[in-house]
Every structure is written in structure tokens, then in C-alpha cells.
Amino acid sequence: MAAHPLLMDLGAPSTAAAPSSKKDRYKPMAPKFSTTRANARMPAPAARPASTISSATDPTGDALKESEFFDERLGYGSAGVVGKSHMGKGRQRTTFAFKRPGTFVEKGEAIRAEARLDDLKRRIYESSQKAGLQSDLEDTAKKVRRPPPPDVEWWDESFLPDKDYETYSTEFLDRSPLITHLVQHPISIPAPQDKIQVEAKPLFLTKKELKKKRRLRRQADMQDKRDRQKMGLLPPDPPKVKISNMMRVLTQEAIADPTKVEAQVRREMVARERKHLKENAERALTADEKRDKRELEYAKDEAQGLHAAAFKVRYLSDPSHKFKVKKNAIDLHLTGRICHNPKFCLVVVEGGAKSIKKYRQLMLHRIRWTEEAAPRAHHDAEADAAPKLEDHGGILRPVGPFTAPDEPEAPQSLADNTCVEVWGGAEREHLFADLRNANCPSEASAREVLGKLGYLWDVAKAHGTGEDEV
Structure with missing residues (x-):
């Protein structure tokens, strides 16, 4: 009696691989045979033996890596060198990319709508130009729009025979009288800021320093005046008598007649004050001189x-x-x-x-x-005056015109x-x-x-x- 096919391999060593996980361990073992030929399992294809030659030892791959044109970012799968890039698998097949129906129709409609809008803007701009008015939209478009470049630049027109760049030739330049051995130096135009002359600012002194400087200057002037008076070049100054020093300066005269001396001292004080005011008035500028001085200052400011x-x-x-x-x-x-x-x-x-x-x-x-400015209070005499009357057949009527006054604006x-x-x-x-x-x-x-x-x-x-x- 023959044994069951499943029991025939009990004594033979098992060549099946161990279960890969605990989950597969408790699965029921499927039968390895089929009762019908239609349900028979197809035998698995034989695995291709692994290549014994490594890409690292491939002479072709080594030659590519040592070349100066080798880029490790690219893959060279067909040459035996496999890189890290996705391109190492070789060129992938491209598929068809079908457009949605109506795509190009919509693009065409958009282009035509834009052309119609530009034509409408142009017609509105032309009509506003004729009327002397411009809208905000057209002003903005005018500022953004730039004129097209000319066919020939003005600095090249003299060096082209027919005012066209296609007719350029070296023979024409050799015969042109504009090109000589002389060097043209353009006339330099001074810039507006070149007229501005920055003057050196004086040293700023404190109030204490200014007082000391004035004191030393007056002291030097007084010493010079005294030296001239000692040498006889200048007459001595009359005594500056005041009420406070009258008794000390005019001792004998003040004791003999103090009323007379006091009156004389007061007259001298008034004379000195008038002399001081007269000198100041002489140094002061007149109205014409002040105006001329201001004009000169404004002209000097504009000259800079x-x-x-x-x-x-x-x-x-x-x-x-x-x-x-x-x-x-x-x-x-x-x-x-x-x-x-x-x-x-x-x-x-x-x-x-x-x-x-x-x-x-x-x-x-x-x-x-x-x-707002405060309203000015003014008296209109003509409005308060009695209206003039005319005799029209025994009837007095006011003198015209009888036009209604304009209503004041708000x-x-x-x-x-x-x-x-x-x-x-x-x-x-x-x-x-x-x-x-x-x-x-x-x-x-x-x-x-x-x-x-x-x-x-x-x-x-x-x-x-x-x-x-x-």
C-alpha cells in the first residue's frame, strides 16, 4: 500500500525555509498538489545567478570614475556603475500627456479678450486727448508705456551709408571724413552744484570766551590811544564828569557853587547821550540801503x-x-x-x-x-445807502439794473x-x-x-x- 504523498517526506531533511514570523507559524500548511490540472501551481522560474563581477571591480566602471568627465550625481546603470541618483535605472519611458478638451480654445479667447481691451483703451485715450482730458487709468498707462527703440541711434547715423545697420561696412568708415587722426574733446558743461562754494565756518566760542576776547580787544585799543596821547598825537579826553563823581573831580568848583556845577554836569551828560545816538543813527542803514542789502543777499544765495x-x-x-x-x-x-x-x-x-x-x-x-480765517467785519456803505429812485409817470421806482445777485457759495x-x-x-x-x-x-x-x-x-x-x- 502506498503512503500518502504528504507522509513521504517525513524522513527526508526539510529544505523549506523557516517561517519568517510568528504570524506565519500557525498558518495551516497548504497542500503542494492539486487534484485538477487546471488548479495546478505553476513552477517558479529559476533565479538568475548573481553576477560574480562587482561594479567596484569592473574595469569599465573604474575607467568612468577616473575620467575627468565623471559626475557621481548621475547614474550610469548601462555602463555598470550604479549611482545614488534615480537616473541610475536608465532612461524611463515617457508617456502621452493629453490636454483637457477646450484648453487651447480658452487660451485663444483670453488672448482675443486682451486684444479687445487694449483696443478699447487706445480709443478712449485718443478721445480723451482730443477733449483735453485724461483719466487716471490712461495717465498710469502713459507713465508705464515706453517708446520703442529707434531703427538707428542718432550717434550712429553719420557712420552708416544708408542710415541702416545692414549697410555697415569698413570701407565706408575708411572714406568717411568724420574719422581722422585728431581726438575730439567734448566741451565740459559745469554741473549746477559746482557753483556752490562751501565757506569755512568760523570757530564757535562760548559766551565766556567772547567776553574775554572783547575785553582784551578793548584793552589793547585803550592802551594804543593812551600811548598816542602821551606822544602828543591826540588831544587828551575831557573829564567824564557824572553826578556820582562830581564832588571828587571838581572839588573847589563844586564847593563854591554846587548848583552851577550840577547844571553843567547834566548838560554834559545830555550832550554825551545825544552824541551817542547821533553816531548810531549815522551808522544805521537807510531804507534803500536795507533793500539793496537784502537784494544782494538773495542774489548771492541764487548764485550758489x-x-x-x-x-x-x-x-x-x-x-x-x-x-x-x-x-x-x-x-x-x-x-x-x-x-x-x-x-x-x-x-x-x-x-x-x-x-x-x-x-x-x-x-x-x-x-x-x-x-479757516476769521471773517472780517467791514461796513458796506453802498449797501446801507438809500436806493436811488426814478419818476415813471408820477410813480417812483428804483434805478436798475434789476439783476438778482449771485447766491453766495457755501x-x-x-x-x-x-x-x-x-x-x-x-x-x-x-x-x-x-x-x-x-x-x-x-x-x-x-x-x-x-x-x-x-x-x-x-x-x-x-x-x-x-x-x-x-
Whole structure:
């Protein structure tokens, strides 16, 4: 009787591997045979024997590692050198990347929508240019937009035969009269700051040192005067008699007639005081000399360099503010323009450095822009006078015209009024001859009034809106 197939291997040594874990230890052992051929287990393929040649001892791998072109970050699996990179497995197969239906249609629609928006902006900009108005969006686009580069730069036009870079040739340069053995030295233009001469500041002394210096100077002058009087070059000074030293100086005369001596001493005191006041008045400058002195100081300040500043005022409707802005600029010998616009007011002034500094202090700190001026009490005589009457057929009627007076405008609130400096810098020459008020209802008229400084209107307009930070 034949034994069961499972019992035939009991006596033979077990070649099966030990269970790898406790979990596999208590699993029921599956049968190694099948009753049907369809369920028969396929035999496992034979394992490929491991290569006996190591990559470390491979002559091809060693040659690659010793080469100067070897990079250890890359893998060379096909060459027998396996690196740490994921590329050591060789080139992986690329698969198809299918796009979602409608992707390119959406891209095309976006491009066409952007083109339509640009065309709309261009048409709006052209219409606003014709009307003399510009919107904030177009101003921003204008500042960002840059003109395209020219086909030929102006410094290369003289060295090209047909004003085109494609026609450049060395033969034309050899025949050109512009290229000679002479060296051209451009005329140097002095910079505005070269006119500023920094004067050496004197040594600052304390009050005690100043008193000592004055005392020594007066002592030396007095000693020189005494020496001249001793040599007979100067007459001696008359005695300086006062009420306090009258009895000591005029002993005999004061005892004989003290009333007469006292009157004489008082007359001498009054004469000395008048002489002192007369000398001071002679040394004082007249009104014309003071004006000329101020003019000379302002001219000296401007000779050291011209400076300019621009201030943006939200509301410049108060009469007190208008007077201070213009009057102080005139007194400081500043020139410029005060542009009034419904949106804001722009004050542009130019002059010497000291004048600009004082005017900046006035505009930013001294004037209280949020306070309104107190109303002035004035008496209108014409309004209180009795109206003139005319006789119309026995009926007295007032003399015309009978036009209704304009209604007074409501005072504008200055609670949120501000003044900021939007620009300041140096200039080469005067751009304005005097200081004037200019009514600018549109932005185009404001730029026309400012002339070369028309860009300051855009700077002031963008100030405080975040566009100047772009």
C-alpha cells in the first residue's frame, strides 16, 4: 500500500525555509498538489545567478570614475556603475500627456479678450486727448508705456551709408571724413552744484570766551590811544564828569557853587547821550540801503545754485492761505506758478537754497491748513445807502439794473485739508520770470502753464494714490 504523498517526506531533511514570523507559524500548511490540472501551481522560474563581477571591480566602471568627465550625481546603470541618483535605472519611458478638451480654445479667447481691451483703451485715450482730458487709468498707462527703440541711434547715423545697420561696412568708415587722426574733446558743461562754494565756518566760542576776547580787544585799543596821547598825537579826553563823581573831580568848583556845577554836569551828560545816538543813527542803514542789502543777499544765495520745490495743496480757497502763499513767496524772491484746479492746487516755486528752505518751513509747518480765517467785519456803505429812485409817470421806482445777485457759495470745509511736498531738486536756470496765479480747469492747461515742469502735475496727481510707488 502506498503512503500518502504528504507522509513521504517525513524522513527526508526539510529544505523549506523557516517561517519568517510568528504570524506565519500557525498558518495551516497548504497542500503542494492539486487534484485538477487546471488548479495546478505553476513552477517558479529559476533565479538568475548573481553576477560574480562587482561594479567596484569592473574595469569599465573604474575607467568612468577616473575620467575627468565623471559626475557621481548621475547614474550610469548601462555602463555598470550604479549611482545614488534615480537616473541610475536608465532612461524611463515617457508617456502621452493629453490636454483637457477646450484648453487651447480658452487660451485663444483670453488672448482675443486682451486684444479687445487694449483696443478699447487706445480709443478712449485718443478721445480723451482730443477733449483735453485724461483719466487716471490712461495717465498710469502713459507713465508705464515706453517708446520703442529707434531703427538707428542718432550717434550712429553719420557712420552708416544708408542710415541702416545692414549697410555697415569698413570701407565706408575708411572714406568717411568724420574719422581722422585728431581726438575730439567734448566741451565740459559745469554741473549746477559746482557753483556752490562751501565757506569755512568760523570757530564757535562760548559766551565766556567772547567776553574775554572783547575785553582784551578793548584793552589793547585803550592802551594804543593812551600811548598816542602821551606822544602828543591826540588831544587828551575831557573829564567824564557824572553826578556820582562830581564832588571828587571838581572839588573847589563844586564847593563854591554846587548848583552851577550840577547844571553843567547834566548838560554834559545830555550832550554825551545825544552824541551817542547821533553816531548810531549815522551808522544805521537807510531804507534803500536795507533793500539793496537784502537784494544782494538773495542774489548771492541764487548764485550758489537754483533750487525748486513743488507742493500739493488739497484746498486753496481760504483768502488767508492764498495771501500767505503768494506774499511770502514774493518776499523771499521766489518765482513760479500757483495752479488752481478743481481736484487740487499745485504750487511750484524756484529760487535760492535759503529761500526754498524758509518757504518749505512755511508750507509744511507754519500755515495751519485745517483752520479757516476769521471773517472780517467791514461796513458796506453802498449797501446801507438809500436806493436811488426814478419818476415813471408820477410813480417812483428804483434805478436798475434789476439783476438778482449771485447766491453766495457755501464755504468749503477744511477739516481734511493737507499740504505735502511732492518734489524738490536743483535747476540749471530760471524757468519762470515771476510768481503768478493760474486758473487751470483741465489737466492739459495745467501742463501747458508749467511748461518744462509739466511732469510735476502727473507726479502730484499720483501722490497719495499709490501709483507713485509702482
